[in-house]
Amino acid sequence: MTAVFPSNEWIKELSRRLNASAAYEKSAKDWEGDFIFVIEPDDGQEAAYLFLGLYHGKSPDAAMVISEDEREAEFVLRAPFGVWRQVIEGKLDPIQGMMTRKLKVEGNMMKIMRYPKAAQEIVTCCALVPTDFGD
Numbered sequence: 001m002t003a004v005f006p007s008n009e010w011i012k013e014l015s016r017r018l019n020a021s022a023a024y025e026k027s028a029k030d031w032e033g034d035f036i037f038v039i040e041p042d043d044g045q046e047a048a049y050l051f052l053g054l055y056h057g058k059s060p061d062a063a064m065v066i067s068e069d070e071r072e073a074e075f076v077l078r079a080p081f082g083v084w085r086q087v088i089e090g091k092l093d094p095i096q097g098m099m100t101r102k103l104k105v106e107g108n109m110m111k112i113m114r115y116p117k118a119a120q121e122i123v124t125c126c127a128l129v130p131t132d133f134g135d
Helices: 008-019 022-027 081-088 094-099 109-113 116-128
Strands: 035-040 048-055 058-065 075-080 104-106
Touching: 008 048, 008 058, 008 116, 022 116, 035 081, 075 081, 081 094, 081 116, 094 109, 094 116
Parallel strands: 035 075
Antiparallel strands: 035 048, 048 058, 075 104
């Protein structure tokens, strides 16, 4: 099943894959902190918001939400659609994207920097989700 990005189906599939990943569980065993991903439009489409709950190497909750304020999250990560696509396709390392401000972070950046392997495993799981980018 291919999921359109961004969508409720896509973020739920990412959550399912994180929960099945032993590598993610190990790299994020001490992690606590939920994310809102803000997908800003490149051209014409509306902004989209994805909530990803993360707790001790698991993803207990994930959903497409109406706004970045709908759910409480420790981190907000925002970028244009094209940048998200580069991350999902493995063409842009998320930590590098944050350092170069292609991905804008709201929250404690130093906390994220202590878990680079966990960030990499999230991207690995993103790449496993069969994704339709609408083109």
